[in-house]
Each structure stands twice: as C-alpha cells, then as structure tokens.
Amino acid sequence: MQTVTLHTPEPLPVRTGYEGIHAMNEAIERNAWGIASSVDIYNCDPSTIRDADAIRRFVVELCDLIEMKRFGETQVVHFGEDERVAGYSMVQLIETSLISGHFANQTNAVYLDVFSCKPYLPETVQQFAQEYFEGSHSNLNVSLRY
Known part of the structure; x- marks a missing residue:
C-alpha cells in the first residue's frame, strides 16, 4: 500500500494581475468575451462539501x-x-455560460470555476465561497477570455 502525504498550499496572490474591479473594468473596456475565475479553497467543512443540498443552496x-x-x-x-x-x-x-466545481473528500478542498460573458467581481466569488464552505484559505486565478 502506498502512503500519500497531503498538504494544503499556502495562499497565493492573484497571478494574472487582475484584481478587484480592475478585472471587471478591463473586460468591459477591452470588449473581452468573458471573465474566467478559478477558486481553490482549502480545509473546508467536511459536512458541507459532502452535502448535495448544501452545494445546491450555495x-x-x-x-x-x-x-x-x-x-x-x-x-x-x-x-x-x-x-x-x-x-x-x-x-x-447560467445564461451567460456556466459555474462548475469539484468537492474533494480526501482533502476537504473545493475547486470552483466561474465563466461568464457578463462581467462580475471574481473576489466576490472567492470571498463568498470561502465563507460558505468555511475554508481556512483560498487561491484565486482570473483570466479574461477574448
């Protein structure tokens, strides 16, 4: 039997340079097709990520x-x-594209993706999701799609 050591990465800054309102404003100004954000949330509440109804409410x-x-x-x-x-x-x-996610039992992590051609604030998604799933920290990556 193989032993696997698990760890949760430390929080990283947004790597694309798009922060806060800047991502949304740039998407509008540059006529981007959409905003794609990926949020990785660590050390989430095990009971919430294992509850299909809680995920639907989220x-x-x-x-x-x-x-x-x-x-x-x-x-x-x-x-x-x-x-x-x-x-x-x-x-x-969603009418402007889709939201998807995976909820990993072994690590109590959430991997959430939001893509929309309607502008939104990626940090709002990150903050809400981390609070909802009671994660200890999260990483956000944002890119504009053209």
Whole structure:
C-alpha cells in the first residue's frame, strides 16, 4: 500500500494581475468575451462539501449574489473510484455560460470555476465561497477570455 502525504498550499496572490474591479473594468473596456475565475479553497467543512443540498443552496446564493441567471437545475453528482478524487461534482448552466466545481473528500478542498460573458467581481466569488464552505484559505486565478 502506498502512503500519500497531503498538504494544503499556502495562499497565493492573484497571478494574472487582475484584481478587484480592475478585472471587471478591463473586460468591459477591452470588449473581452468573458471573465474566467478559478477558486481553490482549502480545509473546508467536511459536512458541507459532502452535502448535495448544501452545494445546491450555495449555487443559488452565489448566482443571486453575482447576478447570474440560472438556466435549469444544478447538477450535483457524487463519483470517483479513486479516493484521491472522490467527491461531489457540480455544474450549473447560467445564461451567460456556466459555474462548475469539484468537492474533494480526501482533502476537504473545493475547486470552483466561474465563466461568464457578463462581467462580475471574481473576489466576490472567492470571498463568498470561502465563507460558505468555511475554508481556512483560498487561491484565486482570473483570466479574461477574448
């Protein structure tokens, strides 16, 4: 049997240079197709990331917060034969693209992605998600799509 050592990375600064309102403003000014943000959240509350209904509530609240119109129901499916990746995965279509995430049981981490051609504040997503899932820290990466 192989022993795996797990660790949670220390928080990193936003690597793309897009911070706060600047990402949203630049997306508007440069006529970007959209904003893509990825949030990795560490040391989350195990009971919340293992609760499909809590994940669905998170999506509804997040969409309301960043003013995205949901299209259809949130899909939440638990799978993963390999314990390293086992957990819930979520996808929510929004009228301006989609929100997706994976909730890793083994590390109690959340990997959340939001892509929208409607401008939004990535830091709002990061802060809300980290608070909702009670993570100790998170990393945010933002890119503009053209």
